[in-house]
Amino acid sequence: MKPVRFQFKLKYLAILALAALLLGNRGFRSLVRNYREYSRLKSEKAQLEQQRVDLEKKLAEISKKPAIEQAARTELGLIRPDETEYRFPAPKESDK
Known part of the structure; x- marks a missing residue:
């Protein structure tokens, strides 16, 4: 049986x-740092790929003619040359 002091020191x-x-090993620390960077970049890549897919879907949706007309009407307030637009003021608090 080994002495207790020897086991303690060991x-x-x-x-x-x-x-x-x-x-103390810079190579190991570098490996850990590179692995963390790799993981971060991998998740960022996944987010960017999802964003690209979403933008492609939106582009396909906008490319359709009815979608273009709807966007022009709602976002830009455009109307056709033969149409008349009526604008009504919002009701005041005292009118309610």
Whole structure:
């Protein structure tokens, strides 16, 4: 049986060696940093791909003629040359 003092020293020596390996090795720290950057870029890529798909769907929707007319009417307030637009003021608080 090993003495208790020897086991105690061996445990701390192993912990110290492991800490020196993990903290003192620049290659390992660089590997961890690169892995984190890779994970961040991977999630950003997924978000951008989803955004691209959404924009392609929106472009396909807008490319249709009725959608263009609807957008021109609602967003720009345009009307056809033969149409008449009637605008009514919003009711005042005292009229309610």
